[in-house]
Amino acid sequence: MDSKDKLAADVVAKMMRDDLFSQWLGIGVLAVTEGYSKIQMTVRPEMINGFGIVHGGICFSLADSAFAFACNNRNVLSVALDTSINFTKPVHVGDVLIAEAKELHNGRSTGLYHITITNQNNHTVALFKGTCFRTNKKLI
Numbered sequence: 001m002d003s004k005d006k007l008a009a010d011v012v013a014k015m016m017r018d019d020l021f022s023q024w025l026g027i028g029v030l031a032v033t034e035g036y037s038k039i040q041m042t043v044r045p046e047m048i049n050g051f052g053i054v055h056g057g058i059c060f061s062l063a064d065s066a067f068a069f070a071c072n073n074r075n076v077l078s079v080a081l082d083t084s085i086n087f088t089k090p091v092h093v094g095d096v097l098i099a100e101a102k103e104l105h106n107g108r109s110t111g112l113y114h115i116t117i118t119n120q121n122n123h124t125v126a127l128f129k130g131t132c133f134r135t136n137k138k139l140i
Contacts, residue, residue, distance in 0.1 A: 004034045008073035014140050022065045035103035037069035043095045054091035062099045063115040063128035070101035071111045077137040080130060089125045096120040109134050
């Protein structure tokens with residue numbers, strides 16, 4: 001692991017320690033490299049909406065965490081400026097979701113990321129796009 005990826009992993013480890021919401025979601029970090037993250041969670045019964053499928057906020061939150069881990073892992077505090085999500089398939093209790101965040105643009109003051117959420121059958125269930133604003137603060 002090179003020093004950039006080591007820093008990225010250290011930043012995300014710190015973020016996860018402090019991120020009670022991602023912990024509540026049951027997120028596990030699968031991979032982190034500079035500008036990239038891949039995370040996973042399993043859908044629980046309390047995440048279901050009145051239609052018997054997962055609440056859209058759960059997929060959004062999973063994608064948002066992947067986005068945060070990818071755009072902050074250079075140790076530059078970055079916050080969401082704009083986000084959007086498209087839901088392509090329903091998600092059910094017991095589904096294992098993987099969110100993979102890829103950096104499309106790393107600017108001095110903004111970054112653009114594309115996050116794909118797939119289920120255990122490798123079906124895309126949602127697509128998320130996020131733009132972040134970079135501050136001049138460090139995380140660690």
